Amino acid sequence: MSTTPAPRPPGRWAGALLALAVLAAVIASFVYLAIDYRALAAPESLRQMGRFIAEFFPPDVSAPMLAKVGWGALQTLAISALGTLLAALAGGLLALPAAGRGGRALRPGVRLLLNMLRSVPELVWAALMVLAAGLGPFAGALALALHTTGVLGRLFADALENLPATPERSLREAGSGAAAAFAYGSLPLLAPQALAYVLYRWEMNIRMATVLGFVGAGGLGQLLYFHLSLFQQAQSATVLAAMFVLVFVVDGFSGWARRRLAPAHA
Structure with missing residues (x-):
């Protein structure tokens, strides 16, 4: 033995x-x-x-300052939402060839493009977009969209490759076209996980959008940089408090939404 x-x-x-x-x-x-x-x-x-x-206390809570901070918070929210939405659309389109749906020849090139997009930090993209599109929130939204496209495209492609092939194959064998088989066989399985990825990246983009203002990309970050450069610490404290509240609210909403998606994904 x-x-x-x-x-x-x-x-x-x-x-x-x-x-x-x-x-x-x-x-x-x-x-x-x-x-x-x-x-x-x-x-x-x-x-x-x-x-x-001590110079940061008490914060400036005057009506004009609160109105300015409220407008900056809405601008930051819009920058992050628009950047994430554009990235979700572009990442979803690029995920198909990155997962081999457009042929084996396209897969390495598209994956290389996604890696290049996500390897450049958002601040670098913002500096480039400020030079290309000018100062303001549009440059910040483009910077977030470019970096997040690389992240979401790669996540979508990996999730698509890991989906079971049986539902889509069964529809193809029953006579469905390629687009219909994907829409009814694979997309319902992919959608909950993809939406959870989008919400998580939106949560992260809220934080990053508050930082992009330091290079002129608008929002609360640009407001904070303005007041700090003038040594107006009381006004800066108000902006910092608004950042905390905005991130806290979006984090709570994103976490709640992802928890609601978890049973459907499971």
């Missing part, structure tokens, strides 16, 4: 060496940055930081 040796457990040395390598990289990073911690924790530095933080 032949016996096969039991599989050897993974070596502990490999894990220990990996942990030591990560620790060494972290220590080397702090040494390379040459941060003067003594100056950072000096009493004068702490007093200056305290005075700077």
Whole structure:
């Protein structure tokens, strides 16, 4: 009777060496940055930081400021919604050839395009779009759309490739056309997961839209940059509070919607 040796457990040395390598990289990073911690924790530095933080209180809650912040919040919401919607449409169209639906020849090129779009950060896209389309919210929406197209297109393509082929194949064998078989066989299975991806990316784009204003792409970020550049900390505190409220509300709505989609996806 032949016996096969039991599989050897993974070596502990490999894990220990990996942990030591990560620790060494972290220590080397702090040494390379040459941060003067003594100056950072000096009493004068702490007093200056305290005075700077105290200047943000109380926030400016005057009617003109609240109206300006409300308009900026609506603009930020519109930038994120438009950018996400454009990305969902473009990503859905590019996902088909990226999943091999347009032929094997197109698949590598489209996937390369999606990787290129999502490899460029939103801030870089925003800087380029400001130069191309001018200052304002349209540049921010285009920047979010370009980066998010790469992300959603790749997610949609992977989800499409992982769908069971039986429903669509059965419809094709029953005489349905390719478009009808996809619409009634695969699309209903893909839709809940794709919508959950879109909501999650919209949630992330709300945060990013508040940052894109620092390069002139409109919204609350541009308003915050304006007041900080004038050392108007009370007004800046109001803008920061509006950012928090906006992100909190959208996060709550997005999380609720994705939870409602989870049973349908399961």
